[in-house]
Amino acid sequence: MKTDIVLAGVGGQGILSIATILGAAALKEGLYLKQAEVHGMSQRGGDVQSNLRLSSSPIASDLIPFGGADLIVSLEPMEALRYRPYLKPEGWIVTNTAPFVNIDNYPAMEDVESELEDSGNVVAFDMDELAKKEASPRASNMVLLGAAAPFIDMETEVIEEGIRSVFGKKGEAIVESNLKAFRAGLEYTRQLIKK
């Protein structure tokens, strides 16, 4: 098994907790993992990304080469597009469509949407809205993880275990809310690929 993922978003949105959950799951499954992340800018609002590589055999590079990623998983639509050169031709983009506009020259939404539509395999929907409806407004990242889960070569139960272990300290209510968000995202993608 081998899944190479580019995680993308805006600083403070919470992409790193996705990486932590997949890391906990990978460790449990005895998989190899490499995850390069961006630290150091405590300020909020810049673009952030993390290369996450999972494999059943040893992984050489911490960085994913161009055209090497199976998945781009993004909490923000323009940020998903930023990493397109890293995606394999048959890879998938899974992204939130709710824009995070904190720059003056943010592109027109139609342009972002039309590029996304031209990007091959894409799962794109408003994850903020689904998170708010199903769980909590702060759980968009778990909706995203759920929506990406069908493309990650790992049992969903194992990922759910990861969610439990990462949020466990914060109490059962938080765990349940995050699981609910995760399952809502998962269900969305399952319905979509069934069609």
Next chain:
Amino acid sequence: MKTKRLLLGDEALALGAIEAGLSGAYAYPGTPSTEILEYVQSHPLTSQRNIHSHWSSNEKTAMEEALGMSFCGKRAIVSMKHVGLNVAADPFVNSGMTGANGGLIVISADDPSMHSSQNEQDSRFYADFAMLPTLEPSNQQEAYDMAGYAFSLSERHAIPVLLRMVTRLSHSRANVETAGEAQPQNEFHYPANPRQWVLMPAVSRERNRRLVEDFKLFEKESEKSPFNFYKEGSDKSLGIVVSGIAYNYLNEIYPDGCPYPVVKISQYPLPVDMINRLFDECEAVMVIEEGQPFIEKKLRGDLNRTGRIFGKLTGEIVRTGELTPDEVKKGILNAMAERSGLVATEPKGESKVVMPRPPALCQGCGHRDVYHALNDVLKEFESPRVFGDIGCYTLGFLSPFNAIDSCVDMGASITMAKGAADAGQHPSVAIIGDSTFTHSGMTGLLDAVNEDSDMMVIISDNLTTGMTGGQDSQGTGKLEEICLGLGVKPEHLRTIDSLPKNHDEMMRVFREEIEHKGLSVVISRRECIQTARRHAAAKAKKA
């Protein structure tokens, strides 16, 4: 019991040091090295074993404190970012002369591509002229394993060891197998050669001769190091010398094994015999290294190798920025074309609509209020100049503030403002954070006090070291006393709260102090909102 864990390169190194009997860790925060001391602080053994883990005021004090711990026979690490080694350069280079007693590892984390730095300097050059052995892990496991190894190496030869990290290793997580148990700490004991620690010329001359002799022993160590090796290859048209993290990229682009013989280097001085063998067996040699062309220069210089050498100096490999699997592939293709068996990968599908999204000061950050008020006041003057410094507030350079005219190194705001004032600049304003002020601003302020220079220093005090994630700042609660102690006149030491509602008041204070002919210091204070949030969360957890 051996255990598998996911660790950042920084964490693996810190854990390796703890399990190898660490007694003291010293550091000043700096990306990408910060997590090393943070990990030591968070480890349960640190309190159980009374391991020192408090932040130091700057890298120089940290280095000297670590040297003192080593003097007493204990194992110590000191960690910093690459430009921090400039600050610590004096004790670092001289520690080659004193040598070490307890194992001493100096960790310097380089930042090629300047993710969060002002230059791309390569720490290996420092160790070279200080004549110290250097280790350069290629992955997280090696970072862990090397800590214990480095302590032994250091104690075997009574010499500090430089351990060079790079951003991609410091900040990348991977599975690491750890011992899961800790060796005992060293007993307190004094150096066997106490004379050597007093670097007076007579002593130093004698010591220098010894060090040159010892350097040959360090070379022997490199030759038999478990981290350096020669790997056979079937195609002798090229040989590859590859160091540190670049080794992973080579393996990535040749998943079934590199066809060329390879010398992998993670310990310096260079293993000369291994490299000579590569030159003897291969028609040409390529050097792949992260950072500046250190090995390449050594091959052409010290080793006096001629013939075809490919690398950064000859342009096959990109000279600036960090390496990636794609850049390494491009480099080999530039030298060997299709004979390399590689196929170029060009980035495809680049977006036409994506815009850069630079980091900005957080909404609600007190630095914003300082810049708003300062900009409004400076409009009243003909040709103001603002000398900036290193921290979140460096972002004041960007729009909408466009508020600073320089950013050079830690503390340079005050001293540059003074030099400019000496030259006749008015208003000459320095803006510096609290942590940067106690790091390297205080001595410069004394210069300005002694000449009552006509300038205004703003200390934008956010009660933390904000940019690196909110570590304790050494001057918190003491800034007024420090300034008064240095001799700032009480009537020109002003304090205000950096809040939107104080905008007019801040403007008034700035205006008055700019108009005052002589030195003024304005401390403008509000806690970093990210740190405040963390403090509140920690408090809630306790309650």
